[in-house]
Amino acid sequence: MSQHYFDTDSHKYKRFELPGSKPHYNPDKPGQVEHIFLDLRLDIPREICEGTCSVRLSPIRNGIEKLTLDAVNLNIQSVQVDEVPQQFEYDGEKLSIQLSQPTQIGHRLLMKIAYSIEKPQRGLYFIQPDKHYPHKPTQVWTQGEDEDSRFWFPCFDYPGQLSTSEIRVRVPKHLMAISNGELIETVEDGGEKIYHWSQQQVHPTYLMTLAVGDFAEIRDEWQGKPVTYYVEKKRAGDAQRSMGKTPRMIEFLSEKYGYVYPYPKYAQVCVDDFIFGGMENTSTTLLTDRCLLDERAILDNRNTESLVVHELAHQWFGDLVVIKHWSQAWIKEGMASYSEVMWTEHEYGQNEAAYYRLQEGRSYLSEDSTRYRRPMVTHIYREAIELYDRHIYEKGSCVYHMIRAELGDELFWRAIQTFVQDNAHTTVETVDLLRSIEKATGRNLAFLFDQYVYRGGHPDFKVAYTWDGDAKLGKLTVTQTQAGTDNQDLFDLKIPIGFGYKLENASPSLITFTVRVHEKEQSFYFPLASKPDFISFDVGNNYLKTVVLEYPIPELKAQLEFDPHPTSRIYAAEALAKKGGLEAVKALSAALVNDPFWGVRVEVAQQLATIKLDQVFDSLLPGLQDASPFVRRAVIEALGQIKTYPSYKALKGFVQDGDPSYYVEAAACRSIGAIASANLDDKPHEEKVIKLLKSVLEDKAGWNEVVRSGAIAGLAEFKTSETALNLLFEYTKIGVPQPLRLAAIKALGKISIPPSAP
Numbered sequence: 001m002s003q004h005y006f007d008t009d010s011h012k013y014k015r016f017e018l019p020g021s022k023p024h025y026n027p028d029k030p031g032q033v034e035h036i037f038l039d040l041r042l043d044i045p046r047e048i049c050e051g052t053c054s055v056r057l058s059p060i061r062n063g064i065e066k067l068t069l070d071a072v073n074l075n076i077q078s079v080q081v082d083e084v085p086q087q088f089e090y091d092g093e094k095l096s097i098q099l100s101q102p103t104q105i106g107h108r109l110l111m112k113i114a115y116s117i118e119k120p121q122r123g124l125y126f127i128q129p130d131k132h133y134p135h136k137p138t139q140v141w142t143q144g145e146d147e148d149s150r151f152w153f154p155c156f157d158y159p160g161q162l163s164t165s166e167i168r169v170r171v172p173k174h175l176m177a178i179s180n181g182e183l184i185e186t187v188e189d190g191g192e193k194i195y196h197w198s199q200q201q202v203h204p205t206y207l208m209t210l211a212v213g214d215f216a217e218i219r220d221e222w223q224g225k226p227v228t229y230y231v232e233k234k235r236a237g238d239a240q241r242s243m244g245k246t247p248r249m250i251e252f253l254s255e256k257y258g259y260v261y262p263y264p265k266y267a268q269v270c271v272d273d274f275i276f277g278g279m280e281n282t283s284t285t286l287l288t289d290r291c292l293l294d295e296r297a298i299l300d301n302r303n304t305e306s307l308v309v310h311e312l313a314h315q316w317f318g319d320l321v322v323i324k325h326w327s328q329a330w331i332k333e334g335m336a337s338y339s340e341v342m343w344t345e346h347e348y349g350q351n352e353a354a355y356y357r358l359q360e361g362r363s364y365l366s367e368d369s370t371r372y373r374r375p376m377v378t379h380i381y382r383e384a385i386e387l388y389d390r391h392i393y394e395k396g397s398c399v400y401h402m403i404r405a406e407l408g409d410e411l412f413w414r415a416i417q418t419f420v421q422d423n424a425h426t427t428v429e430t431v432d433l434l435r436s437i438e439k440a441t442g443r444n445l446a447f448l449f450d451q452y453v454y455r456g457g458h459p460d461f462k463v464a465y466t467w468d469g470d471a472k473l474g475k476l477t478v479t480q481t482q483a484g485t486d487n488q489d490l491f492d493l494k495i496p497i498g499f500g501y502k503l504e505n506a507s508p509s510l511i512t513f514t515v516r517v518h519e520k521e522q523s524f525y526f527p528l529a530s531k532p533d534f535i536s537f538d539v540g541n542n543y544l545k546t547v548v549l550e551y552p553i554p555e556l557k558a559q560l561e562f563d564p565h566p567t568s569r570i571y572a573a574e575a576l577a578k579k580g581g582l583e584a585v586k587a588l589s590a591a592l593v594n595d596p597f598w599g600v601r602v603e604v605a606q607q608l609a610t611i612k613l614d615q616v617f618d619s620l621l622p623g624l625q626d627a628s629p630f631v632r633r634a635v636i637e638a639l640g641q642i643k644t645y646p647s648y649k650a651l652k653g654f655v656q657d658g659d660p661s662y663y664v665e666a667a668a669c670r671s672i673g674a675i676a677s678a679n680l681d682d683k684p685h686e687e688k689v690i691k692l693l694k695s696v697l698e699d700k701a702g703w704n705e706v707v708r709s710g711a712i713a714g715l716a717e718f719k720t721s722e723t724a725l726n727l728l729f730e731y732t733k734i735g736v737p738q739p740l741r742l743a744a745i746k747a748l749g750k751i752s753i754p755p756s757a758p
Contacts, residue, residue, distance in 0.1 A: 013456070016374035020382050026160045026325055030067055031059040031103065033163040036205070038153055041170040042140055042212065047126040050116035053153045056163075057111065059103035067111070070150035070157035071095040073121055077114040095154050113154050123151030124210075127272050132735040137232055138175070139213035141271045141286055143279055144206035146326055146384040155205040160324050160427055162202035170194050171212050178211045178230060180282045182264045199282060201262060202425050204322055209281035211269040222247040225261065230269040231292060238292040242304050243268050245347075249309050252346055253339065257316045258417025259424065266315070268308070273738075277307050280314030280336075287311070290704050290739070297703045300629040300661050305347075306340040313339035316420055324427035326384035330376045330453070331433060333388070334396020341397060351566050354541065355599035357401060358567050361544050364395040365458070373456035377430055391456075398544040399452050405542035406448060407441055415440040451491055452544065457482060459491040461517075463537045464550040474499060474526040476535070481548075483520045492518035493543060498536035499528055500562060508562045512539055534559035534572075541567040549575040557587045561594075569595065570603045577607035585611055589619035592635075598628035605631065609638035617642055621650060629661035636664060640671025643678040648689075651675070655692055662703055666710025669696055673714025677721075690715065690723050697731070709743035716747035725751055 033055060040051035057067070072093050079088045079097050087098040097111065117124065127139040142152060150157040167179040173193045181199030188194075199208075216236040220227040227246050229239040246266065254260050263283035274288040291304040317339075318332035337360060345353035367390035376391050376399070404412040419428075419436035430453060437445055452458070460482040466475045476497060483490045495517050498510040511532075515524050534555050537547060549556065549571055556579075559572035573591065576584040588611075591604045605623055608616050620642075623635035636654065639647040654668035676689035696711040712731060718724035728751065730736075731744035 013368075013373035014371065016372040016378070016386075016456075017380050018382050018386070021380050022382075024326070024379050024381065024384070026158050027068075027156075029060055029160070030064050031057045031061075031109075033156055033161045034058055034108070035164050035166070036153075036155065036208070037166040037168075038208075039168045040210075044126060044128065044138060044140060044172065044212075047119045048116060049120070049124060049152065051114075053113045053115065053155070055111045055113075055155070057109045059105055059107070059109065062102070062104055064103040065099055067097045067099065069095045069097070069113075069154045070147070071115070071154035072151045073117070074151075074154065075116045075118070076154070077116070079114075080112045081109050083110075083112075115154065117152060120151055123148040125273070125275075133738075137213060137272050139211070139271055140171075141211045141213075141269070141274070142209050142281075143275055143286070144208060144281070145279060146206060146388070149205040149208060153208075157205050159204040159206060159322055159326065162204055162322060162425070162427065164202055165199045165208050166197065167208070167210055168194060168196040169210060169212070174214060175212050176215050176217070176230070178215075178267055178269055178284055180207070180209060180284050200264075201282070201320075203282040203319055207280070207282045207319055209279075209284050209286060211271060211284070211286055213269075213271065215269070220244070220247055222250045222261070222266070225263075226265040226267075228265065228267045230267065232270070232272075232289065235270070235289065235292050238294060239270075241295075241298055242291060242293045243308055245305065246308060246312065249312050249343065252343065253309075253313055253316065256342065256413065256416070257420045258413070259316060259320070259420045261315065262320050262424070263315065266312070268311075278311040280311045280318055282319045283315070285311040285314075294703050296660065296662055297706075300633075300663055302344075305343070309343040310336045310340055320425065321420055321423045322427045324429050325379065326387055327377055327379040328429050329387055330392035330396040330399070331428060331430060333392045334400050337393045337397035338400040341401065351597045351599065354566050355597070357398065358541070358570065358599075360394040360397050363393075364390040364398065364544070365546060367391065368457070375455050376453045395452075395544065399448075402448060402452065402542060402544065403437070403445060405540065406445060407437070407443060411441040411443070447492070451493075457489060458544050458546070459493070459517075460546045460548075461537070462548045462550060465535050465552070465555065467531050469531065472528055472530070474528055474532060474535070475523060476526070476537075477521065477523045478515075478517050478537075479521045480517070480519075487520055490518065490520065492516070495537070495543065496539040497524070497526070498539040499526065499532035500534040500536060500558070501530075502533045502558065502562045508533070508564060510536065510539065510564070534563055536563055536565065536568050537571075539565070541565055547571055551575065553579060553583055557583075560587055560591050566597050566600050569600050573600070573604050573607045577610050580611050580613070582613065582615065585613055585615050585619055592619065592623050592631075598626075598630050601626065601628065601631045602634040605634040605638045609641045617644065617646060624650065629659070629664050632659065633661065633664045633667045636667040636671050640667075640674045643675045643680065645680060645682040645684060648672055648675045648684045652692075655696065662706040665700070665707045666713075669693060669707065669710035669714040670717075671714075673717035677717040677719065686718065686721065687723065690718065690721065690727070694727060697727070701737070705737055705740040705743070708740050712740065712743045712747050716750040719751050721751075 035056040037054040040049055042049055076090045079086045089096045124142050129136040147157050149155055169177045170192050171177050173191050177195035179197035181197055184198045185196040215230040216233045218229040218239045229243045231239045250261050265283055267284045268287055270287045270289040272289050278287040291307055293301055293304055313336040317335040323329055323331055341353050341357050344356045415437040418440035419433055459480050462479040462481050464477040480490055494514050496512050496514045498512045500508045500510050502508050556572045556576050560569050563569050576587055588604050588608050592601055595601050608619055620635050620638055623631055626632050651668050651672050659665050676684045693711045693714045697708050700707045715724045715728055728744050728747050
């Protein structure tokens with residue numbers, strides 16, 4: 001581990017550590033937990049869970065007289081060890097068991113703790129209908145990550161302990177209970193039913209789960225193993241549409257990771273009010289029911305597919321290969337996020353994967369620039385959940401991609417497969433990944449980890465280009481603008497530079513040189529037979545970075561039109577928009593119509609909106625007819641920034657007549673609100689637009705309240721309208737569907753009451 005942890009804590013960046021942060025380590029291990037058995041009964045109306053937790057422990061040392069378990073706000077009734085009652089102390093957070101016989105190596109202990117919980121604070125959630133939400137389903141579900149299992153059963157609650165587990169649970173007969181592993185028995189007993197699940201492969205406590213509800217069960221399979229989807233009965237039609245690619249994903253990841261899916265089944269349970277998008281409990285992923293797609297939502301919602309493959313990837317990275325400590329979470333979250341990129345590449349092609357990766361990089365860059373900068377591996381925090389940020393998900397994904405670019409595909413997958421095979425059913429740290437890479441490929445990538453994992457930050461490149469026609473030399477000057485006066489934040493990378501030539505009736509040709517960029521400012525000279533049409537910095541765009549291109553306009557136009565890589569075309573679009581002027585508008589207008597990839601057309605629309613010229617409006621209009629809903633949405637958002645009466649007229653039809661895409665309709669609602677509230681000479685009548693948005697609120701209830709939330713955002717643009725404010729208030733009331741109510745409460749933060757109001 002590199003020791004220059006906090007080199008990049010310059011005054012420019014806020015610190016990650018909040019007041020009260022301290023170093024966290026796994027506790028000393030009294031022994032190996034071998035098995036956990038929960039025998040429970042649920043009283044759902046009263047929100048009570050009661051029963052016993054049995055923990056079998058094999059001691060590591062002789063003479064231990066006290067065992068301390070995590071247990072928060074539980075009612076501990078009795079403790080036995082090997083059927084002998086024990087003295088115990090409980091302070092509401094830790095259960096200390098005073099052993100009547102000190103531990104002996106080779107002599108297993110069986111602790112049996114009788115306990116109950118009423119209205120649990122975390123860990124176990126009871127969902128029930130009430131007078132405000134009478135149609136809410138009756139469900140009970142758990143959420144263990146990071147350290148919330150201790151809120152519903154006593155345990156050694158940290159990821160360093162792996163054991164097998166069993167859950168037997170008694171529920172009302174009409175409900176179904178799903179848990180880890182295999183269902184070994186169901187027994188009916190009067191008005192109740194007992195479900196008995198057994199998980200035979202070791203896993204940590206945070207991955208133990210229980211989900212109870214009146215579910216429809218949709219059965220699929222992969223190589224004879226059950227693949228099941230559990231959803232509310234009225235959503236059964238959405239299950240296959242939303243999760244139906246799962247068997248193909250299992251096939252894909254089994255092959256990529258070089259390890260056949262390791263569990264007896266794979267279940268996905270969609271639950272109400274889930275606090276995250278999804279949770280990868282071993283063999284039984286819980287998902288938010290908001291990921292279920294109807295016929296229209298699937299048109300331009302890829303988030304569900306990404307979520308499904310992300311949680312599935314965790315069955316290997318996180319569940320089969322378990323992190324030893326929360327500080328190592330990037331290993332699993334980065335790979336699950338990178339698996340979204342891999343699946344996108346497999347399913348939709350390389351352009352889509354490159355764009356997905358660009359968006360992941362931007363997500364991290366936004367956190368880095370606006371929230372804080374931190375090393376990806378740190379054990380200093382207040383709560384472990386603070387680590388679950390863009391640095392470990394999106395930056396983690398980018399780091400895996402850089403490893404792949406550094407090694408090449410064949411060696412990368414050999415390294416990943418070695419890592420999974422060598423560490424299956426055990427715990428790992430970052431150094432284990434480095435060791436597997438070296439073992440499988442002979443390559444030492446410590447230099448990459450030191451720069452991107454063990455310290456915060458990334459390179460910010462400014463790239464300038466000139467051509468010397470007499471000497472036939474291309475000159476590239478690369479500046480690392482992130483480096484301070486002490487040069488401590490410099491990156492040392494080998495970056496490929498491509499010189500592109502457009503060809504008649506053929507793909508452009510690229511001559512590539514690799515240069516070592518390691519100083520604050522360097523100039524490189526390239527002898528070339530003729531002047532290149534465009535220049536690609538970091539061919540393939542494999543490094544996580546920011547780039548400002550300072551090229552002449554002809555080279556930028558050629559890059560936007562001819563560079564084979566979509567990210568390079570996007571960088572050219574950004575650089576052209578910065579230059580502004582009519583020539584830039586013309587080049588971007590052509591790209592909005594002609595670029596073959598929707599992702600570039602989206603970015604071009606966004607860049608056009610930043611140029612303050614009248615011609616931009618006409619340039620954007622063709623994009624309203626684009627076949628891609630992603631592009632139509634971007635164009636509508638761009639027109640919303642132009643704020644003229646013609647842009648209002650262009651968008652009004654999308655609000656009145658709709659669009660195949662929910663998201664396009666929602667964007668139109670937001671944009672016409674922004675236009676109508678602007679201070680225009682030729683302004684649409686404010687009351688008329690508010691009335692139009694009100695009609696959306698009255699008529700367009702639907703999937704996840706996307707469209708009506710768009711209308712709420714549109715109303716929030718009328719910052720001093722009492723009519724808009726009163727309408728928003730109506731939708732903040734309890735009883736309003738929760739996504740819409742949340743949108744309305746957020747919108748109140750944007751609006752202010754006019755001085756005339758009481």
